[in-house]
Amino acid sequence: MAYSDRVRGVFGSQLDEIREKGLFKQERFIHSAQAADIEVEFPSGADVRKVINICANNYLGLSSHPDVVKAAHEGLDSRGYGMSSVRFICGTQDIHRQLENKMTEFLGTEDTILFPSCMDANAGVFEAVLTSDDVMISDRLVHASIIDGMRLCSAQHDTFKHSNVEHLEKKLQLHADKRLKLVINDGVYSMDGDAARLDEIAELCEKYDAMLFVDDSHASGFIGKTGRGTHEKCGVMGKVDIITTTFGKALGGASGGCVSGRKEIVEMCRQKARPYLFSNTIAPVVVSGVLKVLDILSASTERRDKLEANTAYWRKGLTEAGFVLKEGDTPIVPVMLFNAKLAQDFSRDLYEEGIYAIGFFFPVVPNGQARIRTQISAGHEINHLDKALDAFRKVGKKHGILGLSKGEIIDKYGL
Amino acid sequence: MAEMKDIVLEYVREEYMEDEDEELNYDTPLISGGIVDSFSMVSLKRFLENKYNIQIPDEKATPEAFDTVNSIVALVQEYIK
Ligand SMILES: Cc1ncc(COP(=O)(O)O)c(C=O)c1O
Numbered sequence: 001m002a003y004s005d006r007v008r009g010v011f012g013s014q015l016d017e018i019r020e021k022g023l024f025k026q027e028r029f030i031h032s033a034q035a036a037d038i039e040v041e042f043p044s045g046a047d048v049r050k051v052i053n054i055c056a057n058n059y060l061g062l063s064s065h066p067d068v069v070k071a072a073h074e075g076l077d078s079r080g081y082g083m084s085s086v087r088f089i090c091g092t093q094d095i096h097r098q099l100e101n102k103m104t105e106f107l108g109t110e111d112t113i114l115f116p117s118c119m120d121a122n123a124g125v126f127e128a129v130l131t132s133d134d135v136m137i138s139d140r141l142v143h144a145s146i147i148d149g150m151r152l153c154s155a156q157h158d159t160f161k162h163s164n165v166e167h168l169e170k171k172l173q174l175h176a177d178k179r180l181k182l183v184i185n186d187g188v189y190s191m192d193g194d195a196a197r198l199d200e201i202a203e204l205c206e207k208y209d210a211m212l213f214v215d216d217s218h219a220s221g222f223i224g225k226t227g228r229g230t231h232e233k234c235g236v237m238g239k240v241d242i243i244t245t246t247f248g249k250a251l252g253g254a255s256g257g258c259v260s261g262r263k264e265i266v267e268m269c270r271q272k273a274r275p276y277l278f279s280n281t282i283a284p285v286v287v288s289g290v291l292k293v294l295d296i297l298s299a300s301t302e303r304r305d306k307l308e309a310n311t312a313y314w315r316k317g318l319t320e321a322g323f324v325l326k327e328g329d330t331p332i333v334p335v336m337l338f339n340a341k342l343a344q345d346f347s348r349d350l351y352e353e354g355i356y357a358i359g360f361f362f363p364v365v366p367n368g369q370a371r372i373r374t375q376i377s378a379g380h381e382i383n384h385l386d387k388a389l390d391a392f393r394k395v396g397k398k399h400g401i402l403g404l405s406k407g408e409i410i411d412k413y414g415l
Numbered sequence: 416m417a418e419m420k421d422i423v424l425e426y427v428r429e430e431y432m433e434d435e436d437e438e439l440n441y442d443t444p445l446i447s448g449g450i451v452d453s454f455s456m457v458s459l460k461r462f463l464e465n466k467y468n469i470q471i472p473d474e475k476a477t478p479e480a481f482d483t484v485n486s487i488v489a490l491v492q493e494y495i496k
Binding site for chain 2: 150162367
């Protein structure tokens with residue numbers, strides 16, 4: 001044993017430092033299935049409370065949908081529980097390939113390869129496709145998993161200001177001499193809920209002979225008229241060369257991800273992407289659930305339409321109540337509080353009112369931009385939203401911020 | 416060397432600042448203040464190397480050394496012959 005007191009102390013003092021900075025993360029235990037109404041134990045050991053969940057990525061309300069649960073049961077019965085192998089040895093079932101084909105059709109791409117998660121898709125794809133003769137040019141607010149993936153890749157990297165196409169164009173000119181250029185974006189940015197300007201970005205990519213990458217984790221299933229994603233919303237279906245996305249949010253919410261796009265790129269991933277080669281893929285029970293999700297979404301746009309209506313209702317209600325929101329039209333609706341302590345207090349008070357929503361502050365979002373991030377779902381009914389609006393009004397009034405502008409909130413609470 | 420300070424300051428403003436009115440001076444913390452993330456620091460390093468015809472070794476290009484315009488200028492001066 002070499003876990004001496006000294007070693008324990010090294011970690012102990014790092015953990016203390018995290019606590020002192022107010023950045024210590026704690027889990028809340030949910031005693032029910034994921035849904036609009038959940039039962040939560042928080043803090044650990046406290047009585048379980050029934051609360052309305054407005055912070056899940058369960059955008060389409062499919063996480064516990066009876067048809068999805070039933071399909072998963074059937075998959076479990078017919079294909080078993082585990083594969084005990086990576087894909088290319090003996091870990092690929094017919095349903096894995098079926099899911100890849102269905103995703104290809106759903107996203108309007110050429111081919112698809114599954115990964116254990118979207119984090120793994122992003123960790124594997126860049127290294128599999130690019131070399132040191134190439135450059136990755138990424139938006140400055142892309143997801144952490146993309147940043148990790150780029151770190152693993154020997155291509156040069158550069159960044160452009162968030163959603164700033166003029167700055168992107170300068171970078172494309174600067175890197176004109178590279179063998180391959182890849183422009184990297186999130187489809188919808190999860191902190192602010194804004195969508196990438198993919199129409200303009202795709203045009204630049206064509207002009208400068210660059211490939212286009214989009215992580216559509218917060219879009220697949222509900223953004224665009226038929227829910228195909230940000231490329232549908234922006235009218236550039238067929239023009240995005242690499243899409244990564246997750247099955248862990250709108251598409252049933254269990255786990256898993258994929259890379260979908262040009263067939264040579266997908267084939268390169270099948271030959272070279274390390275998380276695909278060296279880790280088990282999605283379990284058969286989950287694959288069966290996602291197949292059902294895609295059936296539901298291909299048959300009708302009812303759920304994404306309801307989500308859109310719920311989102312509009314929620315935004316209108318909060319605006320009329322006098323909150324400062326981030327502009328946008330996605331189901332990610334940040335309620336801006338600017339001050340970190342206020343965001344924490346606000347979240348705690350909402351919980352007392354039976355509403356589960358989390359405060360975000362530096363370093364997750366920039367300093368002085370603390371907020372409550374709310375996420376709307378097709379699983380919410382109007383009465384859920386009305387109850388949540390009542391709670392926001394009550395807590396907003398308690399803190400005296402209703403009707404205040406950004407400047408007035410900052411004057412009152414500081415940054 | 417006042418000139419180099421202003422060149423670096425101008426580059427940082429152009430390349431990293433979202434908001435023209437945001438305060439930026441020679442001692443504004445860039446990395447610890449969240450203006451420049453460690454990933455985007457690469458373009459700043461490349462700019463300095465091209466502009467002043469120098470090579471800054473990766474192990475010297477630390478977030479601390481790049482944290483303010485003043486510290487960047489001090490670093491660059493070590494490598495200008
Ligand atoms: C933009 C984005 N990409 C990737 C991921 C990771 O997805 P997964 O849970 O499938 O690893 C997330 C999840 O937080 C995300 O928001």
